Amino acid sequence: MLTAKQHELIQFIQQRLEETGISPSFEEMKEALDLKSKSGVHRLISALEERGFIRRLPNRARALEVIRQPEDAVPASAARPKAANDLVGVRAPAPATRPEPANDVIEIPLHGRIAAGAPIEALEDHQSLPVPAALLGPGDHYALEVSGDSMIEAGIFDGDFALIRRTNTARDGEIVVALVNNEEATLKYLHRDSGNVRLDPANSAYEAQVYAPAQVEVQGKLAGLLRRYH
The missing domain is CATH 1.10.10.10 (Winged helix-like DNA-binding domain superfamily/Winged helix DNA-binding domain)
Known part of the structure; x- marks a missing residue:
């Protein structure tokens, strides 16, 4: 319909x-x-x-x-x-x-930098980001500016724009925006391990974070990246 x-x-x-x-x-x-x-x-x-x-x-x-x-x-x-x-x-x-x-280029909401201390909803600043339509598939999308180097081995660098498809579910091994304890938003690989949720970085200098399922809320999956060269 x-x-x-x-x-x-x-x-x-x-x-x-x-x-x-x-x-x-x-x-x-x-x-x-x-x-x-x-x-x-x-x-x-x-x-x-x-x-x-x-x-x-x-x-x-x-x-x-x-x-x-x-x-x-x-x-x-x-x-x-x-x-x-x-x-x-x-x-x-x-x-x-x-x-x-x-x-064709479309505009999607730009919610700010993904960083500790703020849920995704709190990051919204009424900006938008122009994105080539070919980078986005079905669904509702938003963008986040990446802060830090915890995902550099996945090719995601500080200052990149992560294009996120809104969803509250994800499969093991997918890169997600995870809200931890309703206060810290982070971009990590998602894994379920022995009844817990493990958030894995893509940087050997960092350790995985393990939480109870109730502590983690998936707020989207990585759909693409944009990078500006200065």
Whole structure:
């Protein structure tokens, strides 16, 4: 089931594919749907991708492919749905038109430096970080500036921007943002060991940290990195 905004967006994308052979840019989609930011477009696209309506072609920007449409799909020039929470059904997949590559950048929230003494929620400072869309998969994302050298052997350095997909679950061996005792946020490898949770650094100079499961809350998984060269 789709919301009215998701329904409106997929029709707009399909219309552009039929007219030009390429999907619209994030800026064009933002304006067409009267949204305030590109991050809203990203959330809609992620939701449509998770529900199997569209897909992003790997290693190609502005590469959206419609693989099925809402049941009552009409030309995008028709009237928009009246309410943002209206739901519509789906029908069998329609033939998709492959778009041509271009470049798109989206903005995600930048919550500040990941450091001891502050939960992720307390780090938010209303900034955003422009990120190439190709670096992000489905889901809701935010960015953190890395502080320290505890993950350098994983290629994560002080001053890097960690791109984090919001989730409260993770598999052993994944790099996560872990909130410890509701007060210290840290970026580490997650492992479950003999009924405990072990947070492993990627630096032989540091030791692993072991906690009871109730002491650790996963707040996201590493999805990518950005690095600035000065």
